[in-house]
Amino acid sequence: MHRTYSLRNSRAPTAAQLASPPPPTSSTKSGRFFGNGSIVHSFRRSAAGSMGPDLARKLAQLVKMEKNVMRSIEQQARERREVAKQLSLWGEDADEDVSDVTDKLGVLIYEIGELEDQFIDKYDQYRITLKSVRNIEASVQPSRDRKQKITDQIAHLKYKEPNSPKIIVLEQELVRAEAESLVAEAQLSNITREKVKAAFNYQFDAIREHSEKLALIAGYGKALLELLDDTPVTPGESRPAYDGYEASKQVIIDAENALASWTLDQASVKPTLSIRRADVDDYDDEEEEGAEWAEDEPSAVVEEGKVLDA
Amino acid sequence: MHRTYSLRNSRAPTAAQLASPPPPTSSTKSGRFFGNGSIVHSFRRSAAGSMGPDLARKLAQLVKMEKNVMRSIEQQARERREVAKQLSLWGEDADEDVSDVTDKLGVLIYEIGELEDQFIDKYDQYRITLKSVRNIEASVQPSRDRKQKITDQIAHLKYKEPNSPKIIVLEQELVRAEAESLVAEAQLSNITREKVKAAFNYQFDAIREHSEKLALIAGYGKALLELLDDTPVTPGESRPAYDGYEASKQVIIDAENALASWTLDQASVKPTLSIRRADVDDYDDEEEEGAEWAEDEPSAVVEEGKVLDA
Numbered sequence: 001m002h003r004t005y006s007l008r009n010s011r012a013p014t015a016a017q018l019a020s021p022p023p024p025t026s027s028t029k030s031g032r033f034f035g036n037g038s039i040v041h042s043f044r045r046s047a048a049g050s051m052g053p054d055l056a057r058k059l060a061q062l063v064k065m066e067k068n069v070m071r072s073i074e075q076q077a078r079e080r081r082e083v084a085k086q087l088s089l090w091g092e093d094a095d096e097d098v099s100d101v102t103d104k105l106g107v108l109i110y111e112i113g114e115l116e117d118q119f120i121d122k123y124d125q126y127r128i129t130l131k132s133v134r135n136i137e138a139s140v141q142p143s144r145d146r147k148q149k150i151t152d153q154i155a156h157l158k159y160k161e162p163n164s165p166k167i168i169v170l171e172q173e174l175v176r177a178e179a180e181s182l183v184a185e186a187q188l189s190n191i192t193r194e195k196v197k198a199a200f201n202y203q204f205d206a207i208r209e210h211s212e213k214l215a216l217i218a219g220y221g222k223a224l225l226e227l228l229d230d231t232p233v234t235p236g237e238s239r240p241a242y243d244g245y246e247a248s249k250q251v252i253i254d255a256e257n258a259l260a261s262w263t264l265d266q267a268s269v270k271p272t273l274s275i276r277r278a279d280v281d282d283y284d285d286e287e288e289e290g291a292e293w294a295e296d297e298p299s300a301v302v303e304e305g306k307v308l309d310a
Numbered sequence: 311m312h313r314t315y316s317l318r319n320s321r322a323p324t325a326a327q328l329a330s331p332p333p334p335t336s337s338t339k340s341g342r343f344f345g346n347g348s349i350v351h352s353f354r355r356s357a358a359g360s361m362g363p364d365l366a367r368k369l370a371q372l373v374k375m376e377k378n379v380m381r382s383i384e385q386q387a388r389e390r391r392e393v394a395k396q397l398s399l400w401g402e403d404a405d406e407d408v409s410d411v412t413d414k415l416g417v418l419i420y421e422i423g424e425l426e427d428q429f430i431d432k433y434d435q436y437r438i439t440l441k442s443v444r445n446i447e448a449s450v451q452p453s454r455d456r457k458q459k460i461t462d463q464i465a466h467l468k469y470k471e472p473n474s475p476k477i478i479v480l481e482q483e484l485v486r487a488e489a490e491s492l493v494a495e496a497q498l499s500n501i502t503r504e505k506v507k508a509a510f511n512y513q514f515d516a517i518r519e520h521s522e523k524l525a526l527i528a529g530y531g532k533a534l535l536e537l538l539d540d541t542p543v544t545p546g547e548s549r550p551a552y553d554g555y556e557a558s559k560q561v562i563i564d565a566e567n568a569l570a571s572w573t574l575d576q577a578s579v580k581p582t583l584s585i586r587r588a589d590v591d592d593y594d595d596e597e598e599e600g601a602e603w604a605e606d607e608p609s610a611v612v613e614e615g616k617v618l619d620a
Binding site for chain 1: 316317318369371372375376378379383385390392393394396397398403404412413415417420422489493495496499500502503506507510513514515518520521522524526527529531532533535538540543544545546547549556557559561564565568577578579580582583585
């Protein structure tokens with residue numbers, strides 16, 4: 001990760017990097033002209049920046065770039081499903097155990113593709129929420145422009161015709177424009193925070209769900225591999241008959257149930273934070289209750305342990 | 311997931327599907343001629359099938375298709391990093407809290423891109439291991455062909471010149487070819503199992519690592535969002551000064567440490583299997599030892615709990 005803790009500063013090379021410069025990037029990772037859609041994607045990105053109000057330009061570009069990310073995931077989901085089918089197809093001619101296990105692995109990998117598709121839909125929610133920030137940014141721009149324009153007109157008049165009665169009219173107009181602008185800026189401030197928070201909460205919840213489900217699938221995949229009989233046979237020796245059909249089917253059923261019943265509350269990957277956020281006073285009561293619960297849990301386990309030991 | 315538990319059977323539509331047919335797929339998901347590289351990808355796939363020995367054809371195709379998957383992930387990783395930079399860039403002009411939080415979110419999202427790159431390298435290990443299965447398949451083909459050819463020659467001679475002395479020579483040759491073939495088939499059987507197991511263990515371990523790390527990042531991302539002050543302000547009111555710089559930096563440091571110290575042993579997403587594999591006799595001893603350890607752990611926690619309670 002970035003030792004500077006910011007994307008804005010460029011990193012100075014570390015001592016290790018100076019001692020042994022990194023190798024050139026692999027040829028597959030260089031830009032391709034055809035292939036991975038870089039033309040369309042970069043066009044979409046740069047076109048977004050060239051229109052619309054100044055204030056909303058960067059965010060508009062971000063929203064377009066997120067569309068590119070979504071398309072890449074879509075592509076990957078499609079290819080994942082094709083790979084799954086091909087794996088199953090390949091295994092079909094093999095011995096019974098290889099045939100059954102590859103077919104079931106295919107089912108799991110196909111499911112990864114399906115989950116990727118579901119992830120895209122959730123990622124889109126994030127993107128759409130970002131759009132509403134872009135929209136408020138775009139709508140605040142005219143009120144800023146208007147205020148600026150009146151201020152300029154007053155300065156111009158004061159220089160050219162210091163006694164013009166128009167100045168008073170303009171100054172009254174400026175007061176109104178400033179009032180409008182105050183409201184607009186407060187809206188921008190409130191909506192930006194609310195929506196950025198909501199958008200990234202969507203994204204991170206989607207990532208958590210997607211990741212934990214993928215990790216589950218990988219676990220079930222490893223269980224399937226156990227059914228492959230890889231004890232070496234000598235030439236002419238035949239393998240014992242395969243009897244894993246029930247077991248492999250059960251792994252798939254288990255996987256299906258685990259995925260279907262997964263909820264965010266069950267998420268098992270938890271970050272460990274070294275700073276206790278004491279400044280979040282509003283949530284303190286809830287947090288303490290939660291902490292009590294968390295502390296109760298182990299002692300419940302303790303009770304069970306005692307019963308088992310007794 | 312597939313209710314038929316196999317990718318080979320086509321699914322009959324369910325009652326629910328018959329009652330309400332699914333909507334047409336979204337326009338973004340249809341095949342694109344330009345854009346997501348479908349031409350290059352499908353060319354690579356179909357070219358692979360048209361060469362090489364019959365036996366290895368399907369697997370050769372799978373290996374190429376996996377290359378496509380890798381390229382899609384690469385593309386995604388690249389775009390993820392661009393999105394991260396753009397997010398940080400957008401936030402730069404905003405208020406202090408929004409600016410700091412979006413910059414740090416950018417760091418986390420950039421890291422997702424980096425992890426995706428690392429995942430590709432591991433995925434490539436899987437693909438390379440599959441290649442060795444393809445190679446053994448390809449090398450077994452000639453011995454099968456030779457046996458078949460001799461068998462055909464003998465049948466032909468027996469029909470045309472039943473008393474030809476060449477028949478005996480060919481029959482001796484067939485015995486040798488069969489011996490060679492027995493060895494080749496045993497090699498195929500052993501290597502296929504060994505390598506398929508190794509390959510998918512690579513893949514699933516890579517998926518577990520990648521997923522759990524992403525889930526961690528999402529968790530830290532949510533912690534960052536807490537630093538955004540989203541209590542609404544009224545027009546003209548100014549927000550309290552932002553004092554989250556230390557906290558946000560600490561979140562990044564925590565995330566960095568959590569990612570750096572993550573190992574497969576710590577994986578927290580565990581599949582629950584309803585079938586106990588009693589047939590894996592070889593591992594029984596180890597497994598029981600493992601189970602004992604696992605049972606010891608909670609009681610160790612118990613001890614600690616007692617100390618804390620006392």
